[in-house]
Amino acid sequence: MTDRSRLFRTELAGPMATAHSRAAARFMISPAVLLLLGWMIVPLSMTVYFSFLSYNLLMPGMEEFIGFTNYEFFLTDPAFFEALTNTILLVVGVLFITIVGGTALALLLDQPFWGQGIVRILVIAPFFVMPTVSALVWKNMFMNPVNGLFAHMAKGVGLEPFDFLAHAPLFSIILIVAWQWLPFATLILLTALQSLDQEQLEASKMDGANFGSRFIYIVLPHMSRAITVVVLIQTIFLLSVFAEILVTTNGGPGYASTNITYLVYAQSLLQFDVGGGSAGGIIAVILANIVAIFLMRMIGKNLEA
Amino acid sequence: MARRVSNQRKFVVTLVAWAIGLTIFFPILWTVLTSFKTEAEAIASPPSFLLFDWTLENYTEVNERSDYFLHFMNSVIISLGSTLLGLAIAIPAAWSMAFVPGKRTKDVLMWMLSTKMLPPVGVLIPIYLLFRDFGLLDTRLGLVIVLTLINLPIIVWMLFTYFKEIPGEILEAARMDGATLWNEVVHVLTPMAVPGIASTLLLNVILAWNEAFWTLNLTAAKAAPLTAFIASYSSPEGLFYAKLSAASTLAIAPILILGWFSQKQLVRGLTFGAVK
Numbered sequence: 001m002t003d004r005s006r007l008f009r010t011e012l013a014g015p016m017a018t019a020h021s022r023a024a025a026r027f028m029i030s031p032a033v034l035l036l037l038g039w040m041i042v043p044l045s046m047t048v049y050f051s052f053l054s055y056n057l058l059m060p061g062m063e064e065f066i067g068f069t070n071y072e073f074f075l076t077d078p079a080f081f082e083a084l085t086n087t088i089l090l091v092v093g094v095l096f097i098t099i100v101g102g103t104a105l106a107l108l109l110d111q112p113f114w115g116q117g118i119v120r121i122l123v124i125a126p127f128f129v130m131p132t133v134s135a136l137v138w139k140n141m142f143m144n145p146v147n148g149l150f151a152h153m154a155k156g157v158g159l160e161p162f163d164f165l166a167h168a169p170l171f172s173i174i175l176i177v178a179w180q181w182l183p184f185a186t187l188i189l190l191t192a193l194q195s196l197d198q199e200q201l202e203a204s205k206m207d208g209a210n211f212g213s214r215f216i217y218i219v220l221p222h223m224s225r226a227i228t229v230v231v232l233i234q235t236i237f238l239l240s241v242f243a244e245i246l247v248t249t250n251g252g253p254g255y256a257s258t259n260i261t262y263l264v265y266a267q268s269l270l271q272f273d274v275g276g277g278s279a280g281g282i283i284a285v286i287l288a289n290i291v292a293i294f295l296m297r298m299i300g301k302n303l304e305a
Numbered sequence: 306m307a308r309r310v311s312n313q314r315k316f317v318v319t320l321v322a323w324a325i326g327l328t329i330f331f332p333i334l335w336t337v338l339t340s341f342k343t344e345a346e347a348i349a350s351p352p353s354f355l356l357f358d359w360t361l362e363n364y365t366e367v368n369e370r371s372d373y374f375l376h377f378m379n380s381v382i383i384s385l386g387s388t389l390l391g392l393a394i395a396i397p398a399a400w401s402m403a404f405v406p407g408k409r410t411k412d413v414l415m416w417m418l419s420t421k422m423l424p425p426v427g428v429l430i431p432i433y434l435l436f437r438d439f440g441l442l443d444t445r446l447g448l449v450i451v452l453t454l455i456n457l458p459i460i461v462w463m464l465f466t467y468f469k470e471i472p473g474e475i476l477e478a479a480r481m482d483g484a485t486l487w488n489e490v491v492h493v494l495t496p497m498a499v500p501g502i503a504s505t506l507l508l509n510v511i512l513a514w515n516e517a518f519w520t521l522n523l524t525a526a527k528a529a530p531l532t533a534f535i536a537s538y539s540s541p542e543g544l545f546y547a548k549l550s551a552a553s554t555l556a557i558a559p560i561l562i563l564g565w566f567s568q569k570q571l572v573r574g575l576t577f578g579a580v581k
Contacts, residue, residue, distance in 0.1 A: 021405050022386035022405060022407065024401070024405075025401035025404075025405035025407065026401075028397035028398055028400060028401040029397070029398045029401055029402065029413065031394050031397070031398070032394050032395055032397075032417070032457060032461060033398070033413065033417075035454060035457065036420050036454070036457060036458065037450040039420065040420050040423065042426060042431070043427075043428035043431035043432050043435070044428055044431075046428075046430075046431035046434075046435075047427060047428060047430060047431055050430060062510070067525070105325065108318070108321065108322055109322065110317060111315075111318045112313070112318070112324075112337075113315055113318040113319040113322050114319045115319065115322075116322075117324065118326075119322050119323060119325075119326035120328060120568075121565050122326035122330035122519065123325075123326050123329050123330070124328060124564070124565070124568060125309060125329075125330050125333055125561060125565075126330075126332070126333065127571075128511060128557065128560050128561050128563075128564035128565075128566065129333065129515075129561075130514065130515040130517060130532050130535070130556060130560070131515065131517040131532070132517055132521075132532050132533075132535040132539075133336075133535050133553040133556055134332070136536075136538055136539060136549060136553070137332055137335075137336050137550075138332065138550075139419075139539075140545075140546060140549060141332075141335060141336070141339065141549075141550070142335075142471065146348075147347075147350075147546065149352065149408075152350050152351055152352055152499065155350065156351065161503070167543055179329070179332070182576065183329075183574070184331065184571075187571060187572055188572050188575075188576060190581050191572045191580055192580060196579075219467060226580050229511055229576050229580055231577060233576060234308050236422055239383055239424060240424050240425055240518065241337065241538065242425075242517070242518050242521070243518065243521055244519035244578045246337060246521060246536065246539075247536050247538075247539040248539075260426070261379045261424065261425075261426045264426040264429065265426060265429065265522070267425070268429060268430050268433075269429070269433065269522065274430050277429070277430055280426070280436055281424075281426045281427040281428070281429060281430065284424045284425065284426050284427055285423060285424055285427035286423075288422055288423070288424045288427075288561070290420070291451060292419060292422035295422070296422075299418065302409075302414055
């Protein structure tokens with residue numbers, strides 16, 4: 001609490017911040033600001049510009065202004081709606097698994113038991129595995145219908161092996177991505193849980209509250225902030241899932257596991273349609289901004305608190 | 306008041322927690338084990354867990370047949386390079402925002418954060434074309450530049466939250482004692498800031514090491530870091546599980562070890578200080 005109230009201690013700015021130090025401060029901030037400004041404005045305005053052009057890398061010199069035609073094509077392409085649906089399913093599916101699983105795991109890891117430190121490390125580990133490794137390991141060594149471990153297990157109990165990535169590609173990718181993000185949710189929810197006032201819990205226990213009502217009336221409200229943060233931050237990253245799709249299904253079969261990010265990539269770097277890809281990119285930016293606004297409000301509130 | 310828990314309950318919790326922990330960790334464990342098998346044993350049915358002929362041949366083969374060391378060094382250079390460059394830009398910025406906050410400091414911080422929310426596909430084409438025109442495609446320098454920029458907001462934010470915890474009174478005391486600005490920075494602030502800077506460095510090396518959008522799209526061969534090298538196993542020829550496992554184990558081992566040291570910073574860094 002004390003360090004939070006120290007954020008933006010303006011009381012210090014008074015004696016410290018002379019005109020001289022203000023100028024120095026501005027000078028020290030400017031490289032970071034200018035670089036990020038450039039990074040944001042230059043490519044983004046290029047994308048906007050391209051999105052109004054008929055521009056294919058295979059036909060250089062044929063660029064012409066075509067207004068909103070690219071947007072029209074992109075938005076009316078059936079692939080777009082499939083990709084949009086897949087994006088939403090992917091984000092919601094992973095969020096559901098990681099929030100429910102993460103809350104349960106955090107509650108479990110918060111209990112005293114032998115080897116707490118080691119189990120914590122085991123649970124966190126998947127977060128540090130690079131996306132291409134985790135996707136390929138799951139794809140080949142677990143989900144492969146001939147040699148994967150799941151196939152061996154199915155055969156072991158007399159079942160027909162299931163070809164995960166062919167018959168349930170999106171679901172399989174959701175599983176892989178959820179495995180990667182479960183540690184993140186768990187770690188943050190555990191951190192929040194550990195700041196819970198133990199005396200309040202003890203008191204409610206003495207008043208005869210059972211586990212269920214303690215969880216709903218004390219633990220959950222306390223964790224709601226952390227849960228919101230997890231939802232928002234994961235959403236930002238999950239909207240841009242790419243490597244996992246690239247190395248497992250290439251977005252297929254058909255568009256069954258294509259999300260917006262992958263669709264834009266395919267349009268621009270596989271079909272060289274710069275105009276169409278740019279229009280898709282701008283649509284992705286707009287979608288991400290809707291989420292970003294909520295996240296920024298959350299974090300901004302924390303700065304003021 | 307310490308919580309007293311019956312040993313029986315503790316025993317059950319231990320059992321459940323270990324079972325779940327090992328299940329979550331299992332894919333990694335399985336990868337490491339498979340990397341010591343022969344290719345035939347790697348796909349044997351039923352699979353053997355520990356009772357197989359342990360071999361190191363996959364590791365030697367991965368090193369010989371592909372330029373593994375090159376890709377490893379690319380990862381090291383790109384992740385360390387982008388983090389150090391990012392720190393060099395971010396330390397002065399975070400420093401002045403923490404110690405000489407102005408009216409707009411909060412807006413600047415929030416705006417920096419908003420750049421992180423920009424989905425990479427929104428700028429994929431321009432960056433790709435600019436890189437092509439400037440000859441930066443498939444170069445380490447190009448990736449260092451991009452990864453510096455995408456991680457800069459996180460670096461600034463993390464440093465800012467750490468610097469904010471350095472009590473300003475110490476500065477005033479030093480100034481009363483007649484310390485010059487240089488002395489103040491070198492002898493008073495720097496020692497207090499080092500832990501925060503180290504944590505920031507650690508987390509950002511991890512993030513840059515595992516970054517798999519730009520590294521996959523902007524490299525082809527000679528500058529490809531491990532993320533892109535491993536992706537080349539998605540269309541393999543012949544038996545490759547054991548070799549894939551060996552390459553994967555080598556790619557994730559260093560960062561797993563770093564990651565375990567950075568658990569706490571992970572929370573702070575990735576939530577932009579919203580959860581500590």
